[in-house]
Amino acid sequence: MSFRLAPHAASAGFQLEAHDVVSSTNALALDRAREGHPGNLWVVSKKQDGGRGRRGRPWATLEGNLAATLLKVLHNDLSHAATLGFVAGLSLSEALDAVAPNARISIGLDGGGGGNVRRFELKWPNDVLASGSKMAGILLESTMLPGGSLAIAVGIGVNVAAYPTDVPYPATSLAALGARADAETLFLALSDAWTDIERVWDGGRGLSAIRDRWLQRAAGLGSEVAVQLEGNIVRGIFETIDQDCRFVIRDAQGETIKIAAGDVHFGAVASAGSS
Template structure:
């Protein structure tokens, strides 16, 4: 575990660039330049979980991206195993884990490559183990952030969390590489937040409102809207 780093994903990318040829986790007690989706700053106080997994996947880029579902399932499995509270955790498309309806964890995938081939994949994961950002700091309409400690009373160290997460991810990685996306999709949908309910999906150009019907075989969000059924490959979801 690194005491402090700019970001675990940046450090993982540096390891890959230096010639790393096998999967590796990078764990840090503090990040000085952590980031979330769309480059937003990710608050990184000590006590929370900041880690990244770097690997060299063999699949085409569109399949590699489906590992966000493997990461979400592994996160939920680790959390349930550590807390014994399966009923309080849900998965929010595309890459968040919820606790009692609040945002507990986020996942960010970054990759490098050239000529249509992917070289390295970095899966960055942040979990609010002890503290959560001030709700005033998040985007209006976004899910309120929560911490594991405040919601459950359980204090779990980053090291202990990685001890649970790493083997959980390895199991889902094995399922994905052996059987493909279908079993991950089925399990993810069993724990999906707001499935069958009305949600909003915002892309860079428009916002669609509809009933969250499913996730399709490509990982896209499928909504039933007044204009018909639509598959959305990337968006921010609001409840």
């Protein structure tokens, strides 16, 4: 099976550029924007060897996994551009539900918490978890275009056939969970789910509904967390995300802290007295 768009996505005007191997789907998507592509372009591959994660960390997509980037070009209100990452998380989790209904996933592990019973959970700001282990990561990169438009590459990397073992956190893959879906099948479902969820987002006008749906899948909601902020550790109870999708915790003194960017840790790491 080759990569293809869901009929719903194709009829909505999305386009597809598929590769066997790329250095970075995000970089290719931004190149297309600089070349004049108007956006709504999916760039996909089953192997990526030069990708990046958050804070410039290397992110390689192993053979058989999914590297997918959606190019969006925004012309007007850019204030909600960063919240496309939450659209991506919701779209991917719904696609995973669709293609892996029988995956062996435990509920309520350290990465879950809070009584959440959704099978694939969303870890703020940009990870998808299964049984507390990382299944996927999301990275938004952007560049300004002539005329003031903003090109955004919404990068989504998913462990389908394999997962990395040389990382400092638990990871898993669809294959490890007993699911038989391949990268092409997952992308088909992802392109379909994105089309519907972006319509809800509606250029940021529907962000409140996106926030509500994201919280239904939130990993660690109501549990103790530790957030690393440029060398400092902030601890507290994960209460919610606010209207701007910032991470909201309540510390031991009862103070509310709103965090725009940081690395979140659950379980034993969050409970430890030192970093």
